[in-house]
Amino acid sequence: MPIRGGDELSVFYVDGDADGGSRVATSLERHDRLSVATAASADAALDRLTADVDCIVSDYELPGRDGIEFLEAVREEYPDLPFILFTAGGSEAVASDAISAGVTDYLQRDTGTEQYAALADRIVDAVEASRTRRQRRRHHTAIETAQEGISIVGADGRFQYVNDAYAELYGYDPDELLGEDWELLYPDSEVEFVRSELIPAVEAEGYWHGRTTGRRADGTTFLEDHVVSTTENSELICTVRNISGREAREQKLTRLHAATRDLIEATTVEEIATLATDAADDILDFPLNGIHRYDEAVDGLVPVSVSDSSRELLGEPPVLTDGLAWETFERGEPQVYADVREAEGVLNPDTPVRSEILLPLDDHGIFIASSTERDAFDDADVTFAKLLAANVTSALDRTAHARKLELLQERTQTLMNTSSVDATADIAVTAAHEILGADLSTFHGFVERDGQQRLEPVATTDTVDEVLDSTPEYVRSETADPVTALVWEVFDDGEPVSIHDTNEYPEFVDTTPARSAILYPIADRGVFVVTSTTPGAFSETDTKLTDILASTLRAALERVDRESLLRERTAELEAQNERLERFASIVSHDLRNPLQVAEGSLELACEGDDEGADGDTTVDDHLDNVRWALDRMDGLIEELLTLARDGDRIDDLESVDLAALSETCWRSVATAEATLVTRVDRRIRADRSRLEQLLENLFRNAVEHGGDGVTVTVGDLEDRAGFYVADDGPGIPGDERSQIFESGYSTSADGTGFGLSIVHEIVAAHDWEITVTDGADGGTRFEITGLTVAE
Template sequence: MADGIRVLYAGGKPDARGIASGLEAADGSLRVAAAASAAAALDALAEGDFDCVVGGDDPDASPLALFERTRERHPGLPFVLFPADGDEALAGAAADAGVDAYLPHADDPERYAALADRIRRLVAVPRGADGGDASDLGTDVRGEIPYERLLETCPVGIVVLNADGRIEHVNASAEEIFESSRSEMVGRTFDDLEWRIVDWNGDPIPEDDRPLERAVGTGEIVTDYEHGIERPSGERRWLSVNAAPLGSADGEIEYVVAAAADATERRERERALAALHDTTRQFVHADSEVAVCELAVEAAREILDLPINGVWLYDEDENEGILRPVVRTNEADALLDQPTYTGGDSLSWEVFERGEFRVYEDLSAVDGQYNPDSPLESEIVLPLGDHGVMNIGATEPNAFGEGDVALARLLAANAEAALERTAREAERRARARDLERQNERLEEFASVISHDLRNPLGVARARLELLSTECDSDHVDPLARSLDRMDAIVEDVLTLARQGELVGETELIDLAAAAEGAWGTVETEDADLVLEGSTRIDADPSRLQELLENLFRNAVEHGSTASRTTSGDSPEDGVAESGAADPGPDGGEGVTIRVGSLSDGDGFYVGDDGPGVPPEERDRIFEHGYSTADDGTGFGLAIVDEIARAHGWSIRTTESAADGARFEIATDSGD
């Protein structure tokens, strides 16, 4: 702008030329032309080139008439309304119309300086350092967007206050945030408006502590100040405010510019998350599936503000399985029937089978509804694992935002975990009851075995001792061995009767340590134990040791490498009969037993280098009482099988690397 800032003043009261002269005197960078009426101003605009228009008082036209005509013909030209006597109605009308600046002066002696300052800001030309002509800056910035228009495009609310705390400018985002029009806000203080500025507890914030007033009073920048705006209706919105003072050349604060972002959604999300955390703690104390579902439904209603919701649980007692309604809100009951869903007849069943949540924004466009005439227009269906689904509905389409869906998914995940826990607890309680009943029956059975069988055996053994002293008979030793065998059978039967297929509390056990412990309780003779690595097994410690003891005893007693099975021989409990081959004068070589983890890590094995188990016998060796040896009870490997199945494991017999027997126990729980 080689000739400075070109300004057109239009107005007839007071004298237009006098105001133009006063404006030029206040700022030498301004070149002001005067027009005595709106019509004359429009003619001047058509003929000349101006950077800004100032509209004064015109007795023949409304104050905004010139602005409207100017904006039509020159939409990018800044316009300042400069009335002698302003009022709130005119200020509001100017703000609503989009006037760039409203500056009533009431014959203020500083009116021309204030107007010059506002013009410079609007056309984005700074005053020269010496207060003189700015034309020597050598930059023509005509056509730049005035700062008010820049603020208008800002996505956060912008509020400008003067030093007296009165609002001079708000942008469109601020109107939306404060739910007030510019005409309601411009020219007023925050205390004049029909709202309260409150803290998180709903208490009024003292004026000096509020962000804009603090910036005015201290001259400091205020950042990330959060507070509430409460309207007379009680509705509250939460704001995050940043405010900065704007000083004049002499250091006096002239304005405060504040940026306000609506934090209501974030605040509500934080509140909901905290409340859901409390609900999760309540889930821990729920003692049944119904109690968990009641908590989930109430949380969706009260915390997430989603009143139409309910939970359906899967019932596997039916032939084909069903999803039956368990808990629903009163709003859902009043609006909907209580259907029971079966395979393929509903959106709920589809989500249950797939295990993936679905959001239906417009149910009228969705196929596969259970009831196409449902009053629901949108719905969220959330899987609860193998337990069922949670449904949340609304009577209008597109009712759920991303925040609603995220919080609903979090609630459903917590409810699913709680249902898992209650199912485990119910199973544990049922097992405890079964164990108690079985223990009572087994104690009775064990008592019968102990007294009704052992007492006659004791009498028989005493008679045999007397007989052996009275005569020298070849029948005494066979009778003694038979009685020993009967004692062993009774002991094994008692073991099965007392422990059966039950296990106690389980824990992670180091396999190598358990094997060494079991080895120390077995008469190992000259056998060797080799540990080939280790793993950790989730098991009942005592029953795992018992399993290992039986496998070790089986291998030691029947797995001597001098006792290989000859053609036609069969093993007792999976090994060869003693005496199947002559061990020679020095006896048989001791068996080597190897223990280690399976290659996939999900289990362990016990193998030996004894005679092994023929393939045709491997399906029978775990049967109760099955034995091919004269002195075998047939219960050793049966006990091993019972313990494995009690843990939920599987066991199979194969051939070891040394052609002996190898028992592989798959636990699916090894680390």
């Protein structure tokens, strides 16, 4: 399984006993940094051995070649690869032979399980030590090939390292100076200056450059150009040059340091490249020079800044995808050619270029300095070129990291202003592509549908559609493929997973085009998949940036949820306010008429105006008018309160017998001589109280418009999940049907205009649909569909 944070180590275990080899491999893989492949013989291991292996662990007794012969074969091809002999069949003689053959470590196998933990620790220690040695060797190689003298002075004031040039300046061998105090190389008067001025300046500024007087082993002195800088461990790095008679080089170095300050202040790749090529031309006297930047999109070295002289001699520079420059960039080691025409791998043997310095700028690109003369560059030229290249590399490192941070800050600000999940996820995967070069990135959101749990793609980079036929979705299953299983593991565990190279895991080979990945869980929302088609694409810095981006994505999604809920609640409040405004408006308007009728009729009745004998209005007539007005107001108030109080709110659904409820509602309506017919045998899921309001309003509407003898029918819709309420009254004209559900609309002089509006709101609150059409016997038929039929 992939490691969780940190660097994974690839181990090759070789054992002639297949069962034993499997047991050891399984035990070692319990260590969270080790991934183990096995082989049953030395020859099988050699056939599969590549530079990607971090350590070999081998038994001594192997079929064919024994462990020592295997070690010797490995050392011929990989002299620095850690090799641990882990055997039960060893002896002092075997141990001696192993040491002579260059074994890294020797461990006697026993029967206890503790030995595997010890072996795992030995492997980690061996690999880390090997890496440290390689790093130091690279640094020392660069230092030792430099023209100037270079030393490292520890915090205790003693030399930790000196190169040959440094020791030679003072008349010593390098070994004679190691461990000695730096004061050995300076006269007393100069020691005081170094203590009181030079060292305090370095401690304050981190850097000092000037002239000091050095003392040789024979007591003579000389004037030296001295550059001192400090490390984070309080070590002093000293660069010394004998400047007697070398003023020209002193001036060149001074100008180069000045150019370095400009490089440090540069903010773009183009600006850095231009400053570097200008410095190479003006300061180092390299008129033919240029800087090419590695571009992943073309997998080549693209010219960024090339001197005018180079363009005049060679024409427009091409993108370099092979040849000496490309090979140098891939190897990561400087190359100096006295005559490139004689070099193996030169693309154009007739090139006008003869001498050439090729200096890799780490993974940023390459610096090229050329000459039309053979053997044009001496050691000093190479040293100055390396200094310039090192400064350019540092500037590019800083710019790359600063640009990533700037982009991350921009995308973070954008993420905090999105309004939807889709937009938020899209910005995150786009940022992963832009900032981290993660060309196959996605955000998969968690959903549960049709009884299955899925991680479905919410947003993807454009490259996904170009590389894959379709964006995958990950369905939870016990028989899921390895990729799907890993994504679900990350989601369930809530811990990110990093994969350096999918080809290091047999289960992933040929299952995904991704070669490196960072899988990041986003709480219970889903998984942020940051992947690249390039192995080892993500550095430790990239992992930290991914952590920031994923955390921001999670916060943004939570914010979107909160704001969405707030918008819903705001809409509910606005709807409630609208209902209250309608209520107030209608109360103030529609209640006024029946109230005036009641007041006037009551006043006449109190005056005793009774002229019934001759056919005029009687007191009883006036009181009948009062009663009508009061009934009218009572109906208005009841329906208006229903609208104002409930609106579109729906409580819990339950199974309702539609026929029985229809009978109950019919008894609640003043139906006079009207007749109810029920032709339903279904139970439906509904809010019983609101469904009762719906039926009462439809029944009241039928009676009010159809007259005392109207027949109302409630029946099932045979072809759909629904029911109808129909009457045999006069019906509704076609041109009025679009208005009948509007609040306040009524064709009856006694109607409030709210009965059918209430019906419409109850239907909408259930997510049903209502349509109006002609009844089978004339009249009006309301059809309500989209119901859920209860068992």
